[in-house]
Amino acid sequence: MKARVTVTLKTGILDPQGKAIEGALKSLGVDGVASVRQGKVFDIELAATDKAKAEAALKAAADKLLANTVIENYRVELLS
Amino acid sequence: MKSAVLVFPGINRERDMARALKLASGNDAAMVWHADTALPAGTDLVVVPGGFSYGDYLRCGAIAARAPVMDAVRDFAAKGGLVLGVCNGFQILCESGLLPGVLMRNAQLKFVCRDVHMKIERSDTPFTRGYNAGQVIRVPVAHGEGNYEADEETLKRLEGEGRVLYRYCSPEGVVDEASNFNGAANSIAGIVNERGNVLGMMPHPENHVEEIMGCTDGRGLFAGLAQHLKAA
Numbered sequence: 001m002k003a004r005v006t007v008t009l010k011t012g013i014l015d016p017q018g019k020a021i022e023g024a025l026k027s028l029g030v031d032g033v034a035s036v037r038q039g040k041v042f043d044i045e046l047a048a049t050d051k052a053k054a055e056a057a058l059k060a061a062a063d064k065l066l067a068n069t070v071i072e073n074y075r076v077e078l079l080s
Numbered sequence: 081m082k083s084a085v086l087v088f089p090g091i092n093r094e095r096d097m098a099r100a101l102k103l104a105s106g107n108d109a110a111m112v113w114h115a116d117t118a119l120p121a122g123t124d125l126v127v128v129p130g131g132f133s134y135g136d137y138l139r140c141g142a143i144a145a146r147a148p149v150m151d152a153v154r155d156f157a158a159k160g161g162l163v164l165g166v167c168n169g170f171q172i173l174c175e176s177g178l179l180p181g182v183l184m185r186n187a188q189l190k191f192v193c194r195d196v197h198m199k200i201e202r203s204d205t206p207f208t209r210g211y212n213a214g215q216v217i218r219v220p221v222a223h224g225e226g227n228y229e230a231d232e233e234t235l236k237r238l239e240g241e242g243r244v245l246y247r248y249c250s251p252e253g254v255v256d257e258a259s260n261f262n263g264a265a266n267s268i269a270g271i272v273n274e275r276g277n278v279l280g281m282m283p284h285p286e287n288h289v290e291e292i293m294g295c296t297d298g299r300g301l302f303a304g305l306a307q308h309l310k311a312a
Contacts, residue, residue: 014229016185065146068139068175070182071229 001046001054002079007067008039042066054078081105081309083125086153088114088144091131091168093286100286101127104302105309114147119156124309126153130167130222130284140183140225141171150176162206162305163278167223170270170280179273179280180238181230187263191224195295196261198269198283199249201242205272207279208245210304216253217297219283221261226282228264228271235265246270246281 009015015037022036044061048054055076062074083101085094098109109127110120119126133144144150150172157163157178165173173179186192195218200211211217230238238244246269250259260267262282270281285298 014184014187016187016189020189065138065142068142068182070180070231071184 001048001051003044003046003054003058004077004079005042005044005058005062005066006039006075006077007042007062007072008074009037010071010073013071040066051078081107081125081306082120082122083107083109083127084112084119084123085109085127085129086114086149086169087111087129088131088133088147088172090133090135091129091144093130093167093284096284096286097127097129097166100289100298100302101125103289104299105306112149114144114149116149117152119149119152123156124161125305126156126161126163128153128163128165128169128172129286130169133168133172136225139175141168141173141175144168144172145175145177154178157273157278160275160277162309164207164305165278165280166284166286167221167226167282170282171225173278173280178278179271180234181228181271183225183282184227184229185225186223186227186261188261191222192226192261193220193222195219196221196283197249197251197253197259198246199253199255201245201247205245205276206305206308207270207272207301208304209308210300210302214253216249216251217300218251218288218295219285219298220287221283223262223282226262226264228268228282230265238268238271239266241274243272243274243276244268244270245272245279246283 018038058076067074101109203213248267288295288298
């Protein structure tokens with residue numbers, strides 16, 4: 001089973017990297033960029049075939065390691 | 081003083097740290113590998129040194145914080161044992177939940193490697209008894225992620241409970257925006273946990289302990305610890 005965990009900074013947390021990218025996009029003349037927030041994507045292959053078990057494992061992975069829940073949110077998606 | 085210095089892959093200040101500890105206490109520090117599950121018997125100080133554990137992958141200190149040896153460190157801290165984390169060690173302690181908050185990218189997005197000044201906020205702790213309250217010392221920093229941040233409530237508690245031990249300041253001791261080179265909340269350079277036995281700090285006191293280093297302002301921290309543990 002393939003899955004994707006997306007980790008993003010919580011709203012209100014300063015994101016200097018996102019700001020720098022935002023500035024670069026604006027200086028490239030890319031139209032209509034209002035703001036940029038940077039995050040991380042983890043593509044994970046699981047041995048499990050049970051959907052509920054897979055989701056529980058991914059949630060554990062995100063809580064224990066992939067995200068620092070002090071400053072980050074995460075989203076778990078099962079892709080196939 | 082029987083200290084244990086943790087060694088993770090990618091750490092590079094462990095020898096400097098061991099040298100400073102030996103200088104202060106006369107005893108050799110035990111070097112403890114990250115995969116070990118116990119600390120040497122009789123350990124009374126655990127030091128998490130600086131460097132780039134696991135290449136700073138994922139988040140600085142995130143992977144080291146989940147290493148087997150950290151369970152032993154958590155037990156040790158829960159029993160009141162003294163833990164000191166410097167630079168990457170501070171990041172590891174935050175990631176492991178032993179200290180609140182997080183170290184974010186420096187506000188200017190630059191890696192800063194130079195001497196800075198910090199003020200000792202109080203002298204009645206094992207980590208600061210080698211100094212006077214209000215004293216200003218010069219210490220080197222070398223980090224890209226040292227911008228300490230925590231939610232408002234946590235910051236209020238840290239300040240209210242006197243848990244900010246070190247703050248960036250000018251050479252004259254003025255805490256201002258200009259001397260807060262990494263953008264840390266309230267110019268925080270070092271904090272302790274609720275119980276006061278776990279300290280995390282970004283500057284490297286271990287690199288200012290011998291005349292040949294050009295400054296010995298870092299000695300007080302180690303001398304104070306040695307004195308505290310001798311008395312205990």
